[in-house]
Amino acid sequence: MKRNKINERLVEILLRVSASASVLAIIIITFFIFYKGIPLLAKVGIIDFLFNLNWNPTKGSFGIGAMVIGSLAVTLSSLIWSVPLGIMTAILMAEIAPPKFSGILSRLVELLAGIPSVVYGFFGLIVIVPMIRNYLGGVGLSVLAGAIVLGIMILPTIINISRDAINAVPEEYKVNSLALGATHYQSISRVILPAARSGIITAIVLGLGRAIGETMAVLMVTGNSAVIPDSLLSPVRTMTSNIVLEMGYAAGDHQAALFATGTVLFVFIVILNLAVSISMKAGTEDGN
Amino acid sequence: MKIKLKSEEVKVFYKDFQALHGIDIDIYENRVTALIGPSGCGKSTFLRTINRLNELIQGTKTEGRIYLDQKDIYSAEIDVVALRKKVGMVFQKPSVFPMSIYENVAYGPKIHGIKNKAQLDSIVEKSLIAANLWQEVKERVHKPAAGLSGGQQQRLVIARVLAVEPEVILMDEPASALDPISTSKLEELIGELKKNYTIVIVTHNMQQAARVSDYTGFFLNGELIEYSKTKELFVNPRDKRTEDYITGRFG
Numbered sequence A: 001m002k003r004n005k006i007n008e009r010l011v012e013i014l015l016r017v018s019a020s021a022s023v024l025a026i027i028i029i030t031f032f033i034f035y036k037g038i039p040l041l042a043k044v045g046i047i048d049f050l051f052n053l054n055w056n057p058t059k060g061s062f063g064i065g066a067m068v069i070g071s072l073a074v075t076l077s078s079l080i081w082s083v084p085l086g087i088m089t090a091i092l093m094a095e096i097a098p099p100k101f102s103g104i105l106s107r108l109v110e111l112l113a114g115i116p117s118v119v120y121g122f123f124g125l126i127v128i129v130p131m132i133r134n135y136l137g138g139v140g141l142s143v144l145a146g147a148i149v150l151g152i153m154i155l156p157t158i159i160n161i162s163r164d165a166i167n168a169v170p171e172e173y174k175v176n177s178l179a180l181g182a183t184h185y186q187s188i189s190r191v192i193l194p195a196a197r198s199g200i201i202t203a204i205v206l207g208l209g210r211a212i213g214e215t216m217a218v219l220m221v222t223g224n225s226a227v228i229p230d231s232l233l234s235p236v237r238t239m240t241s242n243i244v245l246e247m248g249y250a251a252g253d254h255q256a257a258l259f260a261t262g263t264v265l266f267v268f269i270v271i272l273n274l275a276v277s278i279s280m281k282a283g284t285e286d287g288n
Numbered sequence B: 001m002k003i004k005l006k007s008e009e010v011k012v013f014y015k016d017f018q019a020l021h022g023i024d025i026d027i028y029e030n031r032v033t034a035l036i037g038p039s040g041c042g043k044s045t046f047l048r049t050i051n052r053l054n055e056l057i058q059g060t061k062t063e064g065r066i067y068l069d070q071k072d073i074y075s076a077e078i079d080v081v082a083l084r085k086k087v088g089m090v091f092q093k094p095s096v097f098p099m100s101i102y103e104n105v106a107y108g109p110k111i112h113g114i115k116n117k118a119q120l121d122s123i124v125e126k127s128l129i130a131a132n133l134w135q136e137v138k139e140r141v142h143k144p145a146a147g148l149s150g151g152q153q154q155r156l157v158i159a160r161v162l163a164v165e166p167e168v169i170l171m172d173e174p175a176s177a178l179d180p181i182s183t184s185k186l187e188e189l190i191g192e193l194k195k196n197y198t199i200v201i202v203t204h205n206m207q208q209a210a211r212v213s214d215y216t217g218f219f220l221n222g223e224l225i226e227y228s229k230t231k232e233l234f235v236n237p238r239d240k241r242t243e244d245y246i247t248g249r250f251g
């Protein structure tokens, strides 16, 4: 009896210590990024930093506009194809395919999620980039290559979360809809998907977050020139790539500018996470 | 009196388990038919054979014939969607869709191709009036249906079924989750609906069966033991087992 009590107490302390350690780590990292980045942001001005297209850090011009556009271009063009594909796959797995087939598909998706990003990048570089160069023109290292590789990488996030959201819709909705004379497809599109809406939005936003933060694979296939892309076939540089490419030799204000880029990314991800919690909350409210 | 529904030798199997052992019953048009019997005797199973909802459960097999207006609903040329449009169902637990009251009622008409806004408005209003819900919700038809009380939700579900203009309404213990006031409102509603619809209702409540129904069938272990006019069945049961059940000696 008494030993049980002591054990319980020990477990509790252990849990508390680990929780505090992770919270502390997050706080320190956050603080550090802001501490290093904010002074330069203040000096250059946030608007100028974000929208100025001239990135020439060794000569004192710190505009990441081209990289902001680069990140958005690569991320949005990856979402454009992977979101519809991912949601349709989730519908297939949750509603249409026989359980056995869904199980196999589920394994494959897990596998996809477990591949390190450098492998995706390598695949992109060896397979996709030459294909773009040979069939579509340009150097191959491009927005398009990034969009293809990134899209594949975020598919598992979109599929898994959407599928869980669809599975969580009460079976009664479907039964009631069918009993009213709806077909299976009508039931999916008019009751099940709307009921799973907030979960699907969460899936998309998390996919977006993952896409915008991804570095290695994008770095390997997008060519990295810090100019505004004028087509899907032009090379681009994203914010994350920018940090990796220059952190080795950056010093002083240049280094601070990279931290400021990190700050921008950080704030962006925080906003996305907030959007997720709001959409999840909205979902629990208009459900039952 | 016209026979609306007729079942012959209906048997249902859940994998190896036989839930119904050959049900023969005639259900009359514009009458309320109650099905009673102890838990697990196959009442819901029988009800679901009438709108072919059993087919959704993996591993079920249905044998026998059910005629709706003399047409076998299990024959190959029957369109299940059209059948379910004609045979509506109200479940034990009201399950409103996570949308507005209006959208819930308009759901059926919309999937069956009605797009005209004025027409939908009038169907929604008519159905809610017929389900005795209009007075309570007319100010808030565009608010989420989840905000209604249990009894209101059950009437909303009935309005949703009425909006499809079925001919037969199946009700599976529709009052089991309702308080006495909602229950009596529902029973009143059933009395009104039978003017236009044929109703089959499963209930555990013997008084309710006696109050609302014209005919009653007693199920036991997957068989229809006795079927007759409600008065006769309750006052003068022919079978010993029926008598035991309605006098509360078992079940």
Ligand SMILES: Nc1ncnc2c1ncn2[C@@H]1O[C@H](COP(=O)(O)OP(=O)(O)OP(=O)(O)O)[C@@H](O)[C@H]1O
Pocket: B014, B017, B019, B037, B038, B039, B040, B041, B042, B043, B044, B045, B046, B057
């Ligand atoms: N999906 C199913 N899979 C396997 N067996 C089932 C299934 N549904 C029902 N059964 C079985 O079939 C028999 C009849 O069930 P049914 O639900 O029709 O009974 P019921 O008369 O409606 O009971 P209750 O009054 O409790 O609702 C029961 O023995 C039940 O266990």
Ligand SMILES: [Mg+2]
Pocket: B043, B044, B045, B172
């Ligand atoms: Mg039942």
